[in-house]
Amino acid sequence: MIDLYHSEPNSFYLKPLIALKEKNAAFNSHYFDPTRFEQFSPDFPRNVESDLQLEREGPILVDGGEVISSSFFMLEYIAEALPGTDLYPGDGYAKYRAQAWGQFLGLGLGPAVAALGCAKYLAPMLKTRDQDEIKANIAKIQPVERRKAWEAVIDGSYTEAELKAAAERVKFPVKRVEEWLANNTWLTGEAYSIADIDAFALFSVLPDLVPEIVNATVSPKIVDFLNRMRDREAVQAALSMSKTGKPQEFFVPGAEPSRWG
Numbered sequence: 001m002i003d004l005y006h007s008e009p010n011s012f013y014l015k016p017l018i019a020l021k022e023k024n025a026a027f028n029s030h031y032f033d034p035t036r037f038e039q040f041s042p043d044f045p046r047n048v049e050s051d052l053q054l055e056r057e058g059p060i061l062v063d064g065g066e067v068i069s070s071s072f073f074m075l076e077y078i079a080e081a082l083p084g085t086d087l088y089p090g091d092g093y094a095k096y097r098a099q100a101w102g103q104f105l106g107l108g109l110g111p112a113v114a115a116l117g118c119a120k121y122l123a124p125m126l127k128t129r130d131q132d133e134i135k136a137n138i139a140k141i142q143p144v145e146r147r148k149a150w151e152a153v154i155d156g157s158y159t160e161a162e163l164k165a166a167a168e169r170v171k172f173p174v175k176r177v178e179e180w181l182a183n184n185t186w187l188t189g190e191a192y193s194i195a196d197i198d199a200f201a202l203f204s205v206l207p208d209l210v211p212e213i214v215n216a217t218v219s220p221k222i223v224d225f226l227n228r229m230r231d232r233e234a235v236q237a238a239l240s241m242s243k244t245g246k247p248q249e250f251f252v253p254g255a256e257p258s259r260w261g
Contacts, residue, residue: 002027002082005045005060007034008250009238011113012055014201015071016078017241019194021234023084031243034058034252035122037137054110056146057252071201072102075194089191097188098195109173109202112166114254116209119158121249126154149253167210174206174213174222181221200229205248 004020004027006013020027032038034057045062050069061068061077068077076099079087088095126134134154141147152158177199180187187195204226206214216223229235239247 003030003045003062004028005030005032005039005058005062006241007032007058007252008244008247009241010205010247010250011117011201012071012110012254013059013250014204014238014247015197016059016061016074017238018197018201018234019075019078019087020082021237022087022197022232023078023082025078025082025084029241031241032058035126040137040140051146052143054106055254072106072194072198075102075197079194087192087194087197089193090188094188094191094193098193101187101195102198104176105173105199105202109170110254112169113202113205113209114251115158115166116163116170117205117251118153118253119163120209120251122251123153123158146253153253167213170206170210170213174203174219177203177225178219178221181225196225196229200226200235204229208248 002020002025004016006017006029009017032041032044038044039057045060045067047067047069050056050060050067053070055069055071059069059071059074061074063077063081068074076088088098131154138147138150138154141150177187184190186192187199203214203222207223207226213219214222244250
């Protein structure tokens with residue numbers, strides 16, 4: 001049986017949860033709190049790829065002893081390896097389109113979402129905890145890029161100018177998706193796919209993080225898409241796995257600023 005190591009159902013952690021629920025697949029849920037650095041415990045599964053890929057704080061999927069990281073790759077794996085609902089429908093071009101959306105949103109939107117979410121929710125939360133303990137945990141993180149991403153959360157690196165720049169980076173992906181949805185039901189056309197799961201996990205927090213950019217007036221097609229996604233039983237089941245009751249406020253560092261700043 002598949003083992004999924006995940007945290008609150010938000011952003012990267014939400015993607016495989018929705019896909020597994022769409023497949024109605026049995027899996028072992030291993031909930032961990034990356035804000036308490038539980039992903040560095042000795043029994044946490046890892047390999048070279050999981051330590052170096054951009055979503056270093058998880059989620060992690062283990063199947064047959066193999067460690068699988070990177071949330072979009074997990075979506076592809078779940079879609080193709082597990083029986084059940086077809087989450088990769090259509091011809092080769094439709095699959096290419098899903099992959100293209102995943103790459104575009106992962107690189108164009110993922111870092112900005114992580115930065116904006118960490119600045120609004122993670123940084124204030126970490127300030128309420130023992131600072132010496134937090135700094136000691138962060139000092140042990142390798143490689144240095146991963147450590148610096150955490151240091152940015154606690155040292156005031158999220159300046160007003162940098163957050164404004166992150167919000168600006170959200171505009172182009174929002175524009176592209178809004179234009180696409182004006183003529184298509186889903187991101188690969190008329191069929192629901194992993195591209196929609198991937199997009200929902202990133203877009204669902206934008207009305208809160210950048211309400212001036214994603215709202216019913218400025219981006220009505222995206223708001224409609226988000227509502228249709230929330231109506232899906234699999235999405236509701238995934239969101240119900242929250243332990244805090246506020247998954248939309250849960251963020252960890254994503255791609256480090258040096259790669260998108």
